Amino acid sequence: MERFDIAIIGGGPAGFTAAVYACRAGYSAIVFEKASHGGQMGITSEIENYPGFARVDGFDLAMKMMNQAKGLGAVIKTEEVTSVDIGGREKFVTTTRNQYEAGAVIIAGGAKPRLLGVPGEEQYKGRGVSYCATCDGMFFRGKTVIVNGGGDTAFEDAVYLSNVCEKVYLVHRRNSFRASAASVKRAQAKENIEFVYSSVIEEITGDGMRVTGAKLKNVESGEITEIGCAGVFVAVGRVPDTEIYAGKLDLDGSGYIVADETCRTNIPGVFAAGDVRTKHLRQIVTACADGATAVKFAEEWLTEITE
Numbered sequence: 001m002e003r004f005d006i007a008i009i010g011g012g013p014a015g016f017t018a019a020v021y022a023c024r025a026g027y028s029a030i031v032f033e034k035a036s037h038g039g040q041m042g043i044t045s046e047i048e049n050y051p052g053f054a055r056v057d058g059f060d061l062a063m064k065m066m067n068q069a070k071g072l073g074a075v076i077k078t079e080e081v082t083s084v085d086i087g088g089r090e091k092f093v094t095t096t097r098n099q100y101e102a103g104a105v106i107i108a109g110g111a112k113p114r115l116l117g118v119p120g121e122e123q124y125k126g127r128g129v130s131y132c133a134t135c136d137g138m139f140f141r142g143k144t145v146i147v148n149g150g151g152d153t154a155f156e157d158a159v160y161l162s163n164v165c166e167k168v169y170l171v172h173r174r175n176s177f178r179a180s181a182a183s184v185k186r187a188q189a190k191e192n193i194e195f196v197y198s199s200v201i202e203e204i205t206g207d208g209m210r211v212t213g214a215k216l217k218n219v220e221s222g223e224i225t226e227i228g229c230a231g232v233f234v235a236v237g238r239v240p241d242t243e244i245y246a247g248k249l250d251l252d253g254s255g256y257i258v259a260d261e262t263c264r265t266n267i268p269g270v271f272a273a274g275d276v277r278t279k280h281l282r283q284i285v286t287a288c289a290d291g292a293t294a295v296k297f298a299e300e301w302l303t304e305i306t307e
């Protein structure tokens with residue numbers, strides 16, 4: 001079984017930063033990614049709040065971070081972690097392909113899209129229902145789509161899709177937005193984005209093969225309307241990807257791994273970094289900061305177990 005000083009679960013900004021710091025400190029490090037590089041950052045079209053880059057494509061930034069980690073010697077594996085055995089002094093990580101041993105584990109698995117849970121969502125997933133505008137937007141060129149949500153992701157998705165699609169409806173359950181003023185302003189300047197306030201999607205409708213529309217309910221009047229569209233982009237937030245740690249690590253009521261600014265969890269030698277941990281601000285910079293911090297405290301643990 002291959003052994004690394006630090007096993008890092010998740011290849012987003014927290015995971016790659018942890019790998020950079022681990023390798024520069026002289027530790028061997030392996031990063032496990034589920035599917036694509038960069039996590040949520042990797043599917044963000046434009047990032048304007050990462051210092052040093054006035055505007056950068058999320059995938060490009062993800063590749064830069066990954067290549068930096070790789071260049072310093074980190075091993076990057078596209079293998080989904082299916083279980084962990086982290087209670088003892090030595091830690092074990094099992095993936096879809098292998099089992100690995102590690103001195104410390106940094107969990108940086110981020111979060112996955114929150115589902116709407118309405119009829120039609122599951123049936124038309126990948127057939128008009130999408131959770132990633134930059135991945136799937138091109139399939140809706142010249143068509144009408146709905147973006148659901150009122151946060152930064154929904155607004156960025158709407159602006160991105162407005163450049164590809166004929167028309168974008170931005171459906172939000174309230175009449176004020178969680179998204180930053182800058183994101184809202186940019187979307188409001190787009191002539192082909194129409195805002196539908198105080199409304200929720202009741203059902204995603206289709207012809208059995210593909211999405212053809214969505215039934216909306218106005219939460220104030222109760223009125224039901226239907227919008228014809230070829231796609232529904234769900235951008236209603238994210239939930240932590242922590243099922244495999246339930247019963248092993250302390251999680252909060254929403255499933256985030258309980259860890260403070262040191263990134264230490266309730267199990268010695270196991271750290272949580274980035275969006276997956278309990279924290280106030282989930283951004284790329286704060287995820288990077290966690291990656292660095294987690295390595296600092298992992299170093300303490302590794303020193304302790306080797307003395």
Ligand code: NAP
Pocket residue numbers: 044046047048049114115116148149150151152153154156173174177178200235236237238281282283
């Ligand atoms: P978010 O900020 O949590 O927003 C989720 C939105 O979905 C909210 O408007 C929420 O409505 C709505 N919502 C939640 N559950 C819903 C449901 N069941 N049905 C209908 N609507 C629902 O999530 P996010 O936009 O993915 O952003 C996550 C974090 O990443 C945020 O901190 C955000 O600032 C950050 N981010 C930053 C950037 C950037 O800076 N470039 C880009 C993307 C994301 P309510 O408002 O009514 O609760």
